[in-house]
Amino acid sequence: MSNTDEHEACCRLPAVALACPVCGKQGRRVGKETLDHHLEQSSRAKFGDEAGFCPNPACEVVYFSGKATVRKGETVLAVTQKDPGDEIFVCYCFEHTRGDLRRDLAQKGTTDIPERIKKGIKEGRCDCERKNPQGACCLGNVIAAIIGIKAS
Numbered sequence: 001m002s003n004t005d006e007h008e009a010c011c012r013l014p015a016v017a018l019a020c021p022v023c024g025k026q027g028r029r030v031g032k033e034t035l036d037h038h039l040e041q042s043s044r045a046k047f048g049d050e051a052g053f054c055p056n057p058a059c060e061v062v063y064f065s066g067k068a069t070v071r072k073g074e075t076v077l078a079v080t081q082k083d084p085g086d087e088i089f090v091c092y093c094f095e096h097t098r099g100d101l102r103r104d105l106a107q108k109g110t111t112d113i114p115e116r117i118k119k120g121i122k123e124g125r126c127d128c129e130r131k132n133p134q135g136a137c138c139l140g141n142v143i144a145a146i147i148g149i150k151a152s
Contacts, residue, residue: 014032018052022069027052028133035063037130045111046070053134055081062133076152079133080141090145091138092131101142102149114142 014069016019017026031050039047046068054061062079072082080090086099096113104111120126128137 013026018063018064020052020054020056020059021064021067023054023056023059023067025054025056025059027054027056027064028134029053030063030133031129034133034135035129037089038077038133039063039070040074040076043070043074055134056118057081059086075133078119080138080145081134090142092133093117093128094127096142098145100150101145105149111146114139114146129146 005041016029018029030051032054033048034053035044035047035051043128047063047065051063051068053063060071061069061081062072062075062121063100074080077092078085078088080088080098084098086097086102088094088098091113092099092102096117096119101111101113104113117126122138126137129135132138134141
């Protein structure tokens with residue numbers, strides 16, 4: 001089993017590519033649990049039980065379905081892919097922020113956060129489909145954030 005298979009195994013919705021109507025970037029399908037957790041009722045009313053999630057950091061759209069969109073700043077929590085701030089979660093289940101990664105890397109030169117997340121997944125303590133705005137495992141985002149921090 002590859003690392004991608006391992007961390008995606010905690011999520012029930014299969015990755016289905018949907019094109020963002022604004023930027024055209026391929027996103028993934030998110031379900032009712034994700035939308036219910038991340039949208040205020042007025043925004044939630046725009047969607048049925050599914051929507052697309054746009055992962056493009058340069059695009060203001062977070063969720064889309066047909067002509068309906070929800071943009072950055074309209075979600076309950078800030079979204080990792082859309083907000084580069086250090087206080088933003090890179091792991092919503094275990095509440096690790098970009099700043100946590102940055103502190104570990106500055107103080108120790110490494111971080112054990114990915115391993116702690118993997119341990120939590122194996123113990124069945126993740127709730128990615130509900131807690132993560134992208135409706136799937138965060139490990140890819142965590143690794144990308146570590147690479148970005150090291151490169152800066």
